Ligand SMILES: Nc1ncnc2c1ncn2[C@@H]1O[C@H](COP(=O)(O)OP(=O)(O)OP(=O)(O)O)[C@@H](O)[C@H]1O
């Protein structure tokens with residue numbers, strides 16, 4: 001079974017306008033509410049690509065109800081711990097630039113965290129895949145991420161992790177199947193400015209030395225680099241298109257990659273589908289459709305650049 005975990009989900013309120021004037025009343029041209037949070041975005045994309053999956057984490061209040069309903073409409077199975085608090089709303093402004101305002105989200109009580117761990121302890125079996133994505137909710141620490149990584153390792157479950165510097169590095173010793181830092185996160189991890197492909201490869205390999213089995217470094221509009229556990233390095237191109245809202249592009253890339261890897265075990269095809277999924281989401285409001293992903297796949301080139 002495929003599971004996603006979002007500790008701090010969000011309703012993304014996407015506002016489209018031409019320009020934002022700080023300190024003034026701004027009226028937008030168009031607004032949409034989308035179920036969000038990194039693991040949730042992955043669940044939606046996995047399902048659209050034909051992979052049944054279970055979305056987990058913590059949800060509460062009217063915003064939590066909205067997310068549950070949206071997931072059910074997508075055909076994703078929600079198995080969230082119900083909390084006595086309101087799931088956050090994150091504001092995503094698409095004007096001449098993209099601006100994101102992410103709320104803190106509710107504090108998660110230890111008893112609720114325990115409920116989620118008990119659930120995973122019971123359901124996980126060898127061969128499952130768990131995708132843990134997004135930041136910690138208030139009340140949670142890197143220890144909770146490490147506990148998930150440890151549990152997956154002990155049950156021979158593939159663990160996919162997309163999170164920030166400290167949460168990501170804390171889990172490497174448990175050998176995640178895949179991590180996906182972007183260039184900025186890679187720079188933060190090593191406290192350097194990574195701006196060439198050679199540097200991406202160098203620091204990506206260092207993450208493998210620390211335990212990551214496969215590493216994708218995503219580079220926004222410049223594509224991505226994949227370092228595989230079998231030693232090859234691949235680079236993906238980006239297709240042409242109009243960027244509507246790049247929120248969730250990274251999540252889509254991970255989900256698109258995993259969907260194809262589960263089907264084929266083939267790295268080049270998986271990177272191609274991951275790259276198409278990332279770009280397709282950047283060219284959409286919310287998460288991409290399968291139709292657009294299939295269309296963009298034809299335009300993406302994968303180049304072997306190492307190994
Ligand atoms: N402007 C863009 N044009 C075309 N493709 C894009 C663009 N932005 C992202 N992509 C595709 O999506 C992939 C992931 O994007 P990005 O590197 O922005 O991830 P991220 O920083 O994790 O994003 P987010 O946190 O918003 O999900 C890129 O590697 C690329 O293939």
Ligand SMILES: O=P(O)(O)OC[C@@]1(O)O[C@H](CO)[C@@H](O)[C@@H]1O
Nearest residue numbers: 010036037038090134135247248
């Ligand atoms: O605060 P986090 O957990 O880092 O990120 C949350 C978030 O910005 O990530 C997704 C896009 O990747 C959005 O749907 C959501 O609002």
